Amino acid sequence: MDVARLAGVSQKTVSRVFNDEPYVSADVRRRVLEAAGQLGYRLNNAARALASGRTRSIGVVTLGTALYGPATLLMGVERVVRDTGYALRVVNTMEGDPAGIAGAVDSLLDQGVDGIVISEPIDEEGGGGEVSVRVSVPVLVIGAPPPFPATTVLTAGGRADLMARAATEHLLDLGHATVRHLAGPQRWYAARDRLEGWRTALAANGRDVPPVVEGDWSAASGYAAGRALAADPEVTAVFAANDDMAIGLMRALVEAGRRVPEDVSVVGFDDIPVAGYVTPPLTTVRQPFDTVAQEGLKRLVHAIENPQADPLPASDPPVDLVIRSSTAPPTPRTTPGHGRRTAAGWRGEDRP
Structure with missing residues (x-):
């Protein structure tokens, strides 16, 4: 040769x-x-597949969406898969199609993939029910419960509840009595996890758990929520389930005369590229998309190539709270005989 x-x-x-x-x-x-x-x-991958019984390909089932989180995670998975020397086969599902995952998995199995990545963030079954498909190749599920039985099921990512809890506790540590939550749509596993982390943080600190406002991940829904929250003088802190909603929320608050962060502190989630450049720069939780993709694919490839070995251990993703200028201690309310806190300190408004 x-x-x-x-x-x-x-x-x-x-x-x-x-x-x-x-x-x-x-x-x-x-x-x-x-x-x-x-x-x-x-x-010659075809010849090697005949010799080894493997096609050196990994299939990915992902929601067909341009939303920052799922799209960024898919890019991270694609980079890692190609770095491992495997071919990548992607099948998109559509929101609102309960049979989408089963059809996508069947399509990938027909192509002879050696392993499958499920990056499907929505509970289309309406209650977490299993998808009616059985899989004999190793499966990696990112950020959601395993949707079907398989010989080897690995998980990666998740723990958005811990990240949401850190965001909420940041606001409580600043001195806010409680924190309102602008949640994502509850068919999304990520939205449920973030809501649960917010609720857990409030309960653990003995704080009131106020009503939840639900958006649809868009800045427009954040703006609509912000108009409603701005009318409530008791609102001093809001944790939004993603940055787009947080940005829309801040605009509505400012338009209503509620200053950020002097009157209302706001925390987002994801750390999208523009988060540090809005006014004020947004405090947010940075998602470790690349770390999740790298660790998850490493474990999946190990399971493919070492079917008799124990799975590699998993680790929780880090919590990375990026503190910027959209959060601050609450401003004491002005009352007769008291002052108002300003950037220069206390200013007595009722004194001559």
């Missing part, structure tokens, strides 16, 4: 490198791959 001759190794060693087998030194692997590149050699 020309590659073996140019690299100065045996054909067996070349085969081991191309099949990504262990016990090949880094130097030998580099020489073989450089030789293959010089000769313009492209690995």
Whole structure:
């Protein structure tokens, strides 16, 4: 074989490198791959699949949406899959189609994928019911409960409740008596987790749990919620389930004469690219999309290539609260004989 001759190794060693087998030194692997590149050699995946019983491909089931979270996570999964040397096959589902996941999985299994990633953030079954499909290849589920039985089911991401709890406790630590929540649509697992984290934080600190306002992830729904919340003088802090709603909320508050953060503090979730450039810059929870994709795919590939081995251990994603200028301690209310807090300190308004 020309590659073996140019690299100065045996054909067996070349085969081991191309099949990504262990016990090949880094130097030998580099020489073989450089030789293959010089000769313009492209690995015959079909032939290798026949020999190994694997197609070196991973399928991804994802919601067809341009929303920041799911779209960013898909990009992270795509980068990691390609870095592992596997081919990527993506099937989009559509919101509102209960049979979407089952059909997408069947399509991927028909293509002979070696593993499947489920990045499907919505409970289309209306109660977390299992999807009627059985899968014999390893499955990685990101940020949701496993939707169907499989021989090997791994999970990654999730724990948005911990991140939401940190966001809520940040506002409580600043001195706010309670925190209102602008929730996402409750068919989304992420929205449920964030609401649960908010509620848990309030209960753990002995605070009142006020009514929830639900949006649809859009800035427009945040604006509508903000107009309603601005009319309530008791509102001093709001945790929004994503940054887009938080930005819409802040605009409505300012238009209603409620200053951010002097009158109302606002925290978002995701840390979208514009979050640090709105006025005021938004305090938010940064989601570790790349970390979740890297760890999850590492565990999935290990399960594919080592079917008899124990799964690699999982770890909780870090909580990364990015504190900017949209949050501050509550301003004491002005009452007869008391002052009003300003940027320069206390100013007595009732004194001559």
